[in-house]
Amino acid sequence: MIKRSLGLAAFTALLLAGTAHAADKIKVGLFATLEGTYTVLGEDGVRGFQTAMKKYGNKFGGKEIEIIMGSSDATPDSAVRAARKLVEQDKVDIIVGPLSGDEGIAVKDYAKTHPEVTFINGGSGAQETTYVDPAPNFFRFNMDGAQWQAGLGTYIYKDKGYRKIATVGEDYSFIYTQVFGLALEFCGAGGQITNRQWVPLGTKDFGSVIAALPDDVDAIYLGLGGGDAVNFLNQYQQAGGKAKLIGGSIMVDQTILSAKGNAKNALLGTVAASGQGDTWEAPSWQAFVKAYQDAFPPEKRFPSPSLLATNYYGAAMGLFEGLAKVNGDLSDGHKKFRAALASLVLDAPNGQIKLDSNRQAIGTNFVTEVIDDGKGTLYSKVVKVIPNVSQTLGYDPAAFAKIGIPSRTVPECKKY
């Protein structure tokens, strides 16, 4: 519905564009995964962006913001297709997107071929996007998957007493990055990861994967998202699974915690880490939750914003505050605008965000546990807040570079 009304709005705007003078407008291409396994995540991402639009308005220095929507399905080629359509056909000035890990890497490479367009990452969290050969016109106001696991390894080792764990994750860059962050901390503390299972993105039948889970471990880490996560939990309950669970950032998230049916109840008590915690008391977070809830009727949103809504909101904050600083002036080939973006210090809902020299966010991370609010709604309760998490996770940059790029087998489970 929202997608539709937004599409309609964009369409009307397009018709109006013919009459208005082109220089009076700033065209922004917004895209997210509105198809495939991550549809729900994409929809909430768009809601996050719209929440920010309500707050900031759509006029900067007398120039109106015109939003043009795009859609992808979490595959890199679909993301590049969406970006290309927005850049080459709709002639946008700025792109906000993409949402998913592999998409981010592909769009970063595409960004290099269009230096005249500024790219602001929507929600994607693969490390490689901003760490390896970053594009000078690509800005990321959210942390990467490894940063989102900061604090988790130490917490499960020290507070929960887990010594041996196994991981199950979707086979792509974002989950590699998540396991990377978990493994560095957990193995560094002395823990052991005995087995890493990778399943294709979009897997629906997890029966055999569940059977292959080792039973001699203290807990199982789940790096799944969207439809895959719901299917896993459903079949895990049907198989009578009893192991303790640890969740990745899109596993323990409102996109899963408010799925229809009771599969999600398998997550009660699960420890996770993410760039947000649903119950955080900070006024900026509470204000954001309220703005999100006020912006949409209850049946058209989650009880509380998901990580993707928060990410797209953060991206929109970066975009709008950057535009406000230069008064909507992009006439110098975005020079002033990009300088403004790079120097922004955002008071984002999920803590302060600033960018490093690769235009990658340094922000706050949250270790959480899943609770029931008593009315059947699940939330992630904050148990630990870790401020100032940088992309190198506190390692010396040279030592960090030696660990390698996250992959199925990197990092090894040892102290670096």
Added chain:
Amino acid sequence: MRRFIERHPLWSLFIIVVIFVFLWLVFATWPPGFEAIFGKKKVFLNAVLNGITLGGLYFLVASGFTLIFGLMRNVNLAHGSLYLFGGYMGFKTVAWTGSWLFSFVVAFVAAALLGIILQYLVFRRMEGQDLRQTLVTIGISIVLADLMLWIFGGDFYQIQTPDWLVGPAQMPFVTAIKSSGEAVYMTYPIVRLAIFAASVVIGLAMWLVLNRSKIGMIIRAGVDDKDMLSSMGVPIQLVFLLVFAFGAGLAGMAGVVGGTFQSISPGEDTRFLLASLVVVIVGGMGSIPGAALGALLIGLAEQLGSVYAPTYAVVLTFLIMVVVLAIRPQGLLAR
């Protein structure tokens, strides 16, 4: 059977060896050295059973597809949409009435009605025009997908499993022997067993109706020569309509099954359309036993692949399709 052995001695030997090895893998206690190379027996058995039960679901969807194709030569590319539609109807019924079994009835009837509308308004107008039917049904499937996205949103719907189907059951297979000499039996989700049993019952019933009843006789005659059949006074259009409704209803019921042990969401329609296409291509267009064999092969390939070669699991099903197309293009059990 004997003729087959006489005609293909090498193939028969190969098939017998495969069956023997398979039985040994299932029933014997694996020696430790073997487990070290091949992984745990529990994992293997689970993958096999999962493959068979997943095959059961694929069969439910694909049998309707193949039945419609066999009789009417209609390639109905909106079949996946009927699956998704049935799933949503099932979810709504369970949410309103709380009865899981009743939701099958509703899903069947709803999808069958949609099927009747499709047959009456679309296929009847373009009988025998394959390309037009294909293009029009692709268009319809896109429209239906968008309508359902509009009504139900992009959320994941998981149909509540009734209490008596939740949890695992003990299977009569020994997966390991404890050091105390006690045998460890395998446990397996009841719901998947129920789904498999249901698809076997439906498959058998379909086979019986097709081969032993008068209606079946008419349908089979229609498959062979529908002009001759209609000239004998059989209301062929009515038969078409009923078969189409039945095939569509099966897809709707499969939607409830799929929503119960997986989940339903936008995109599932094309996934199951693709699955049924692969299944009927492997098994043979228009053949019910072919659909059963194809569904079994694809289900097993997906599940064994997801355990033993996770990176290539996605490719495996298409590999099977390519091999079948290369050596027996009409499908394994096609006439």
